[in-house]
Amino acid sequence: MQIDFHGSPRPTLGVEWEFALVDRRTRDLVNGADALIERALPRLAHPERLHRELLRNTVELVTGVCDTVGEAIEQLRESLDVVVPAADELGMDLFGAGTHPFAAWSAQQLTPGQRYEELINRTQWWGRQMLIWGVHVHVGLPERDRVLPIMSSLLNQYPHLQALSASSPVWAGTDTGYASNRALMFQQLPTAGLPFQFQRWAEFESFAHDQLTTGVIEELTEIRWDIRPAPHHGTLENRVCDGVSTITELTALVALMHCLVVDLDERLAAGETLPVLPPWHVQENKWRAARYGLDAIIILDADNNERLMTDDLADLLERLTPVARRLGCEDELRTVADIPRRGASYQRQRAVAAIHDGDLVAVVDSVVRELVHDRRDDSSSPST
Numbered sequence: 297m298q299i300d301f302h303g304s305p306r307p308t309l310g311v312e313w314e315f316a317l318v319d320r321r322t323r324d325l326v327n328g329a330d331a332l333i334e335r336a337l338p339r340l341a342h343p344e345r346l347h348r349e350l351l352r353n354t355v356e357l358v359t360g361v362c363d364t365v366g367e368a369i370e371q372l373r374e375s376l377d378v379v380v381p382a383a384d385e386l387g388m389d390l391f392g393a394g395t396h397p398f399a400a401w402s403a404q405q406l407t408p409g410q411r412y413e414e415l416i417n418r419t420q421w422w423g424r425q426m427l428i429w430g431v432h433v434h435v436g437l438p439e440r441d442r443v444l445p446i447m448s449s450l451l452n453q454y455p456h457l458q459a460l461s462a463s464s465p466v467w468a469g470t471d472t473g474y475a476s477n478r479a480l481m482f483q484q485l486p487t488a489g490l491p492f493q494f495q496r497w498a499e500f501e502s503f504a505h506d507q508l509t510t511g512v513i514e515e516l517t518e519i520r521w522d523i524r525p526a527p528h529h530g531t532l533e534n535r536v537c538d539g540v541s542t543i544t545e546l547t548a549l550v551a552l553m554h555c556l557v558v559d560l561d562e563r564l565a566a567g568e569t570l571p572v573l574p575p576w577h578v579q580e581n582k583w584r585a586a587r588y589g590l591d592a593i594i595i596l597d598a599d600n601n602e603r604l605m606t607d608d609l610a611d612l613l614e615r616l617t618p619v620a621r622r623l624g625c626e627d628e629l630r631t632v633a634d635i636p637r638r639g640a641s642y643q644r645q646r647a648v649a650a651i652h653d654g655d656l657v658a659v660v661d662s663v664v665r666e667l668v669h670d671r672r673d674d675s676s677s678p679s680t
Contacts, residue, residue: 297501297504298501299501299504301497301527301530302528302529302530303436303438303530304436304438304529304530304531307435307436307437307558308362308434308436308531309361309364309365309367309368309435309436310360310361311359311431311432311433311546312357312431312432312433313357313431313540313546314349314429314430314539315354315390315539316353316391316393316427316429317329317332317353317354317383317389317390318388318389318390318391318396318660319387319388320387320388320389321387323661324396324403325353325403325427326388327352328353328386329348329349329351329352329353329354329355330348331386332355332382332383332386332388333348333355335382336378336382339382340375340378342371342374342375344358345357345360346358346379348407349407350406350412350426351404351405352406352407353427354429355390357372357376359372361436364623364624365547365550365551365623365624365625365628366624368550369546369547369550373674380667380671389664390667391541391660391663392540392541392663393463393539393641393663394428394461394463394464394476394478394479395464395467395478396427396660397467397469397645397660398466398468398656399427399468400468401424414514419486422484422485423485425484426482428464428481428539429478429539430537430538431540431550432533432535432537433537433554434526434531434533435531435532435534435553435558436529436531437530437557441496443497445564446557446560446561446570447491447494447524447532448491448570448572449560449570449571449572450532450534450556451491451493451573452596453612454490454523454581454585455581455582455584455585455605456552456605456608456609456612457534457536457549457553458479458537458538458582458586459589459592459640460537460549460609460636460640461538461540461545462538462585462590462640462641463478463538463540463541463642463663464476464478464479464539465645465646466645466649466659469656471646471649475586475589475590475642475643476538476586476589476642477586478538479536479538479582479586480586482520485520486512487507487512487518487519487520488521489522490521490575490578490579491521491522491523493572504516504519520535522534522536523536532557537549538641541663541666541670542666543670543671543674544631544670545635547631548628548629549632550628551620551625551631551632552616552632554623555616555625558619558622558623559616559619571597574598577595589643590635590636591604591605592605593605594608596608606636609632610633613630617630641663644662644666645659648662
């Protein structure tokens, strides 16, 4: 089969930010997406930027096609300025993390629609377990034949993105011992998880043909890899990150993802052969980042060299700084280094649980407050 890739002449950005909805009193998930969207849509200048998702406890804020990190973040701010007050009127708060620490999957309601109903019908128990939230970032690429080599090479930085965003340590009331339980939950779906490391577009077309012919998928969007081509948009979509609780951290992660893809594209266009890890090392790095977060020791190359992820991150940020300067996001990229200094979300959640004798309501409170305080600080900043 032929899959047309509608290449982007510029390295554009698109961001999708998922939030769970929690009850202000109980802090449990609430199936309130329909009510929130009904209230918020008339107030939004761009109603197409607020979406439903698989479950009624979730809303997604999306941007349009943006040229810079600053533009994308500003669009998300504008949406939050409407959605947060609308949720407040309904007694709900936005919760930005990879999982909710104590919600029961059996109490969650499915968003109506054949696509979602078919997913649950096929995946059954595992599909119903998907109480997970993430951040997706699209970066435009100009040429079809550069997409898959870039995707394969980008997997080398998978553990960096996973560890920095990890925010799902607690599941069904139990600390899992993982920084990102979401990463391992999501890969239980039959078309989710790590992508195959194809190098040629024809290989991807052959794979998609097989998936469609055998009924694994009915359309290309049902390939739910952690990083995947989005042919219709002309982008590479990065779906590695757990849910994020603040604009500040989201800005840093979006800048990092933008720079990573543009850097690889420029190097490939200049004739460089991009570095690619063996798939068994990619798989191990994913597990290590999900398990140990910022303390993960990752595998760097086919020669089995290893390094503490945060040490490697420092060098990576230094190397990407000229790219960030060209993209106009040097300041934003620099803030990536603040995440390990401050502690990633999974670390902050565990610290709150420890202080409150394991009270998970307090953990939800803390994640909700992070967005509230971040928006307040952001609005008082001289740059806004």
